[in-house]
Amino acid sequence: MSDVNSRIxxxxxxxxxxxxxxxxxxxxxxxxxxxAIAILDHLGVAYDSVDVLQDMEIRQGIKEFSDxxxxxxxxxxxxxxxxxxxxxxxxxxxxxxxxxxxxxxARAEA
Amino acid sequence: MAMAADEIERLIAAALPGxxxxxxxxxGDGDHYAAHVVAPQFTGQSxxxxxxxxxxxxxxxxxxxxxxxxxxxxxxx
Numbered sequence: 600m601s602d603v604n605s606r607i608x609x610x611x612x613x614x615x616x617x618x619x620x621x622x623x624x625x626x627x628x629x630x631x632x633x634x635a636i637a638i639l640d641h642l643g644v645a646y647d648s649v650d651v652l653q654d655m656e657i658r659q660g661i662k663e664f665s666d667x668x669x670x671x672x673x674x675x676x677x678x679x680x681x682x683x684x685x686x687x688x689x690x691x692x693x694x695x696x697x698x699x700x701x702x703x704x705a706r707a708e709a
Numbered sequence: 710m711a712m713a714a715d716e717i718e719r720l721i722a723a724a725l726p727g728x729x730x731x732x733x734x735x736x737g738d739g740d741h742y743a744a745h746v747v748a749p750q751f752t753g754q755s756x757x758x759x760x761x762x763x764x765x766x767x768x769x770x771x772x773x774x775x776x777x778x779x780x781x782x783x784x785x786x
Contacts, residue, residue: 630777662772666761667757667761667764668764668769668771668772668773669771669772669776670772679757680757681756681757681760682760684760684779684780684781685756685757685760688756688781688782689756
């Protein structure tokens with residue numbers, strides 16, 4: 600396993616919910632990342648984020664790691680869930696809420 | 710370089726025979742599109758797998774020249 604793969608693997612295993620995104624939750628640098636953050640905030644779950652714009656190795660590496668061509672990318676309990684389109688589809692169908700419950704993901708602190 | 714809507718539609722339809730593809734130009738700028746794809750090939754596939762089939766149809770353009778394509782997928786009923 601290459602260095603970047605083991606770095607990404609450590610990140611997705613260290614955080615229950617982690618979003619690889621462009622920018623930060625407060626200052627998303629792309630509409631799709633902004634939408635993903637809005638969904639996570641609506642769900643009210645605790646999450647971490649990785650700004651791929653600050654790390655070119657991860658920006659490229661995550662696409663190969665997930666076999667997924669775009670960013671943002673959501674991981675829950677080490678499992679790839681999808682990008683912002685899938686997050687929105689799942690959110691609208693109530694599936695994302697259900698998944699967070701089923702996986703016993705912690706709530707965000709108010 | 711932006712892609713034309715009918716080119717996106719053609720690529721997806723060619724790779725997924727029987728698919729019904731609807732493209733919307735979100736911003737009217739020929740650069741921000743939403744593609745809704747209903748395809749028999751999606752049956753029994755996870756959402757991630759369904760989206761990967763669409764991305765594969767676009768032949769590596771996703772995330773490159775197609776940086777602003779929203780994709781939604783649906784299994785035909």
